[in-house]
Amino acid sequence: MTNPSLLILPGDGIGPEVMAEVRRIIDWFGSRRGLVFDVSEDLVGGCAYDKHGTPLHDDTMARAQAADAVLLGAVGGPQYDDLDFSVKPERGLLRLRKEMDLFSNLRPAQCFDALADFSSLKKDVVAGLDIMIVRELTSGVYFGEPRGIFEEGNERVGINTQRYTESEIARVAKSAFDLAMKRDKKLCSMEKANVMESGILWREVVTEVSKEYPEVELSHMYADAGAMQLTRWPKQFDVIVTDNLFGDLLSDLAAMLTGSLGMLPSASLGAPMANGRPKALYEPVHGSAPDIAGQGKANPIACILSFAMALRYSFDQGDEATRLESAVERVLADGLRTADLMGPEGGAPVSTSGMGDAILAALDASL
Numbered sequence: 257m258t259n260p261s262l263l264i265l266p267g268d269g270i271g272p273e274v275m276a277e278v279r280r281i282i283d284w285f286g287s288r289r290g291l292v293f294d295v296s297e298d299l300v301g302g303c304a305y306d307k308h309g310t311p312l313h314d315d316t317m318a319r320a321q322a323a324d325a326v327l328l329g330a331v332g333g334p335q336y337d338d339l340d341f342s343v344k345p346e347r348g349l350l351r352l353r354k355e356m357d358l359f360s361n362l363r364p365a366q367c368f369d370a371l372a373d374f375s376s377l378k379k380d381v382v383a384g385l386d387i388m389i390v391r392e393l394t395s396g397v398y399f400g401e402p403r404g405i406f407e408e409g410n411e412r413v414g415i416n417t418q419r420y421t422e423s424e425i426a427r428v429a430k431s432a433f434d435l436a437m438k439r440d441k442k443l444c445s446m447e448k449a450n451v452m453e454s455g456i457l458w459r460e461v462v463t464e465v466s467k468e469y470p471e472v473e474l475s476h477m478y479a480d481a482g483a484m485q486l487t488r489w490p491k492q493f494d495v496i497v498t499d500n501l502f503g504d505l506l507s508d509l510a511a512m513l514t515g516s517l518g519m520l521p522s523a524s525l526g527a528p529m530a531n532g533r534p535k536a537l538y539e540p541v542h543g544s545a546p547d548i549a550g551q552g553k554a555n556p557i558a559c560i561l562s563f564a565m566a567l568r569y570s571f572d573q574g575d576e577a578t579r580l581e582s583a584v585e586r587v588l589a590d591g592l593r594t595a596d597l598m599g600p601e602g603g604a605p606v607s608t609s610g611m612g613d614a615i616l617a618a619l620d621a622s623l
């Protein structure tokens with residue numbers, strides 16, 4: 257049997273630094289748990305533009321399509337700010353998402369107890385929080401036509417169109433129900449059915465799909481009320497499914513309940529491939545952090561937790577994913593902090609590789 261394949265795209269800025277720690281962890285799972293991946297590496301973003309004049313070479317796109325999963329670091333940097341829009345580093349990432357048709361974006365908001373003081377909310381509101389936001393990623397108001405800025409009489413008018421087909425709603429709803437089945441069997445769907453027809457259709461289709469999942473308790477909430485509830489008592493939720501625009505806002509809101517950008521992983525999933533695995537791209541939520549790049553200060557945990565998501569959602573290795581997440585939790589509970597996690601009390605931060613060393617030691621201790 258061939259090993260599962262993993263394409264690694266470290267990208268720009270701190271991307272290669274945090275990915276170097278993930279490579280060590282991938283090697284650990286190979287040597288200590290017999291989980292061997294066929295790993296290959298390629299360029300994306302500014303570094304791809306520097307070499308090929310495009311932020312994503314066609315060959316890299318083809319390798320991503322063929323891989324069992326893609327793990328990406330981050331793209332961008334000030335040296336690329338003046339490039340034409342069509343070759344900006346972010347276009348490489350957008351091309352990956354679009355051509356792999358990654359319609360379901362999973363953004364966990366998980367609060368490690370050791371970091372509960374880091375949240376802007378009270379400790380008891382966030383300690384132990386573990387929710388998942390599923391955002392539709394390839395349709396809705398960011399893509400709907402007509403769009404543009406048009407002349408109308410004596411003035412200009414800016415137009416974007418919220419548009420969803422039944423099948424687009426149904427496929428993201430199914431991915432959220434599947435996820436709910438693997439978690440607490442509780443799903444809340446958020447839209448604005450009170451003022452938007454697309455919201456009425458969203459609610460109808462999600463309700464229809466729910467008939468295939470009688471074990472999952474489905475609720476509906478208007479997205480604005482959802483934002484309030486997420487800040488008031490986020491632990492009432494387990495999985496939330498919502499559209500592209502509301503998901504953009506609500507997933508950022510939920511993520512920040514838990515503290516630092518350096519801690520947040522994500523997964524973007526598409527339709528199942530011939531081998532039954534979904535097309536998948538895993539990446540930290542943060543960017544290339546040019547302000548700290550090359551200094552060994554970056555927190556590698558978001559990228560490491562993105563690999564944990566790959567273990568769980570692409571490779572059916574939920575127990576090993578939990579082993580990795582628990583190793584991260586143990587290291588944080590021991591008080592280890594990269595610079596971004598230092599509280600006002602100060603102390604000596606560990607470097608990117610120091611955090612990697614500690615997580616590897618905690619993995620060893622887990623055996």
Ligand code: NAD
Nearest residue numbers: 330331332333517518542543544545546547548554555596
């Ligand atoms: P950013 O996420 O790169 O950085 C925001 C702040 O958070 C910075 O102060 C940074 O030092 C800090 N930070 C981020 N990740 C960290 C980590 N792992 N450890 C410690 N500190 C961390 O966002 P930005 O500054 O708005 O953007 C910088 C560049 O990244 C831009 O070119 C932007 O276009 C790009 N970007 C890329 C992605 C992506 O690749 N998915 C996402 C967002 C921004």
